[in-house]
Amino acid sequence: MTAVHQHQQMALAVALVQHRAKISIIHAGTGVARPLLRSLYHELHGEAPRGGPLATSLAGILKTRTQHASASLFAALYTDLGAGARYDAVDWQALVHAYAMYRALSPRGSEPLDINQAWAVAIDFKVGRVTLAHCEACQVPYLVVAHAVFGPTCPLCALYARAG
Numbered sequence: 001m002t003a004v005h006q007h008q009q010m011a012l013a014v015a016l017v018q019h020r021a022k023i024s025i026i027h028a029g030t031g032v033a034r035p036l037l038r039s040l041y042h043e044l045h046g047e048a049p050r051g052g053p054l055a056t057s058l059a060g061i062l063k064t065r066t067q068h069a070s071a072s073l074f075a076a077l078y079t080d081l082g083a084g085a086r087y088d089a090v091d092w093q094a095l096v097h098a099y100a101m102y103r104a105l106s107p108r109g110s111e112p113l114d115i116n117q118a119w120a121v122a123i124d125f126k127v128g129r130v131t132l133a134h135c136e137a138c139q140v141p142y143l144v145v146a147h148a149v150f151g152p153t154c155p156l157c158a159l160y161a162r163a164g
């Protein structure tokens with residue numbers, strides 16, 4: 001590993017810690033040692049990182065159309081910033097940048113994904129469990145999620161229909 005690469009991985013790790021990603025995810029993405037990540041986390045947040053299992057598929061995370069709309073926004077930003085359309089790996093830089101943009105764009109009172117759930121979106125792209133579709137009615141991209149509790153239709157149209 002070159003010094004420049006090492007520096008880039010550490011910068012990425014710090015960004016992920018700032019967003020409160022789980023230590024195992026940061027370690028997988030950066031190769032930075034877990035004890036160092038844990039002390040970074042403690043330094044930045046004044047508390048120990050939370051453990052617990054990882055949610056590794058979106059179908060298990062998304063319970064409502066509001067969450068579906070929220071995940072679709074993140075997915076659109078992630079794929080926009082990502083290196084290519086094939087997603088044979090998680091694009092970590094795109095993940096961090098898309099997540100920061102996503103949080104800035106998320107309206108107050110919405111149910112935004114946390115960074116660990118955003119990572120699950122990236123994983124689902126990688127293994128082909130999600131695709132982006134385009135809604136002809138409202139002209140937005142939305143996620144089609146395999147085995148989701150709702151159908152492969154636009155979340156915004158579903159929410160509009162309910163509101164009307």
Ligand SMILES: [Zn+2]
Pocket residue numbers: 135136137138139140154155156157158
């Ligand atoms: Zn729509």
